Amino acid sequence: MEKVILVTGANSGIGLALCERLLYEDSQLQLCLACRNMQRAEAARSALLTSHPDAQIDLLHLDVGSVRSVLHAAHKVKASNVVKMFATAEGLLTQQDRVNKDGLQEVFATNLFGHFVLVRELDSILCQAGQTSRVVWTSSSNARRSAFSLDDVQHRLGTEPYASSKYASDLISLALNRHNNSQGLYSSVICPGLVMTNLTYGILPSFFWTLIMPIMYLIRIFTNTFTLTPHNGAGALHSLFLKKTESLDPRAKYHSLTSGMGSNYTQPRQMDIDDDMSEALYVKLLEMEKSARKRLKEEDDNKQAYKKYLNQTE
């Protein structure tokens, strides 16, 4: 059976840098780049193959913001091979959250719910007797308890959907460990620090970042969280890959950090999370998953019935 590392959001930023770092570590690894835009995914694969011509890199179409796409992608993964680690490196940062096709808040769906459904759907291959697998959530220092409410897990009513979704990912990682460690599945959380990627360029125009870049490098002398490059930002993801799953602390967030001199290292810091809250969120997500599946089944049944009707009337 093959050892496959599935990376979401792998066509740019931290996800792509993780793939590069993993291939430098072991060019025999089999990577699966799960992306919503296949053109960009193809470009990422070509870039990786340029430096690692023998690498085995598969592409998987996945829009984590769509439950249908998640179920379809999981079906394909299950039919092919075994995933040993899967890292979430996609993300949506916006203050103007909106409702998506599934009737869910887009930020919540992209940053949390899609991955939750993917983990659950892949449990038959992630949870296998005698083997360990892992899920790594790319969270943020922006994850704050004050931004999250159990009464509004999708953050329909608030103004900090990103911070809420990242706090929720910290909670859900803890719950996944509680429910799945005994079956060999381990979950961890990382924070990449401040990294210059499409996500950050989306907040402020790139000329602004270029202008303040010297100041950022100066700030790095005083704060090690300014990792700045995707390579440095992917440091914690990479270092977790090298560590034994069982040795990781389920209550810690592993931070990518960079010293003033530019060397990168990883440090665990305790998260502000508790078991009751993580269990309550887990139960809510299970309910939401059930109703999302039911809704999709009804949609499919209606389509089938309509097709049948058309065939009969022809």
Ligand SMILES: NC(=O)C1=CN([C@@H]2O[C@H](COP(=O)(O)OP(=O)(O)OC[C@H]3O[C@@H](n4cnc5c(N)ncnc54)[C@H](OP(=O)(O)O)[C@@H]3O)[C@@H](O)[C@H]2O)C=CC1
């Ligand atoms: N940059 C930073 O300073 C920080 C980043 N983070 C987190 O790191 C993670 C990676 O972000 P970063 O590398 O900076 O950002 P990028 O914008 O460079 O990368 C995000 C990736 O996610 C993909 N993506 C977005 N939405 C979806 C979707 N619905 N389905 C599938 N793929 C999707 C993008 O694909 P596409 O090309 O199709 O848009 C892209 O490949 C995020 O979770 C972010 O929240 C956390 C803290 C700080």
Ligand SMILES: CC(C)=CCC[C@@H](C)[C@H]1CC[C@H]2C3=C(CC[C@]12C)[C@@]1(C)CCC(=O)[C@@H](C)[C@@H]1CC3
């Ligand atoms: C050096 C000067 C003049 C200003 C620095 C401002 C920063 C403190 C600020 C600008 C963009 C912000 C930002 C984040 C933190 C604060 C800033 C760096 C995040 C890293 C917070 C965590 C995330 O998840 C990121 C997506 C944020 C990116 C933007």
